Amino acid sequence: MDEEEEDIPVPINNDLERKIADAFEVFDHAGNKTVDIREVGTIVRGLGCCPTEAEIQEIIVAIEDPQTPGSIHLSKFLPYVAQIITEHKYEPASPEELLKAFHTLDPEQRGFLTKECVSTLMTQDGEPFNQDELDEMLEIAIDPHTQTVPYEYYINQLMHEPPDADNIYKLADRVEAEKPPPPPPPRRMSSYLRAAEDFT
Missing domain, CATH: 1.10.238.10 (EF-hand)
Structure with missing residues (x-):
């Protein structure tokens, strides 16, 4: 370097x-x-x-x-x-957006997805998870008694609101709001000359 x-x-x-x-x-x-x-x-x-x-x-x-x-x-x-x-690019989905997505995947409205269904979706559709990412997600998402993903419970676990100081997008909004307004654009020399001509 x-x-x-x-x-x-x-x-x-x-x-x-x-x-x-x-x-x-x-x-x-x-x-x-x-x-x-x-x-x-x-x-x-x-x-x-x-x-x-x-x-x-x-x-x-x-x-x-x-x-x-x-x-x-x-x-x-x-x-x-x-x-x-x-610019709020790459902001995480809201709880409402996540719930809507899970409802789409659960047309019978059972309130859960099977472990197999989630594993298939996460490794084959969209942007696939690798095995470590899948295991990490399933560790949090799977109900150990039913071996299913009760998605409303899972969303609640994911979506605990971080304090404003920990939410990078809220921090960005605060920093933007605290910026002073931009200065007025500089006047061109020609505008000063015109003003001087008008004055004389």
């Missing part, structure tokens, strides 16, 4: 940027303001965003420096991810 890149100053301007930088630094094992591109998805999802793998690849393409392939510098990561969050 180029020594100059390590020394790029990365100013932290607000609480949102501090939270993003803190998450990034957990994976900055060399302490040089860079992370391996393979960590980008983990960092972004750890912040509370829910991008697909294709969207993670779009982020990487947008911020990877061709001079240092395979790594991402905080100076590129921070403003890009702050903008994504400020």
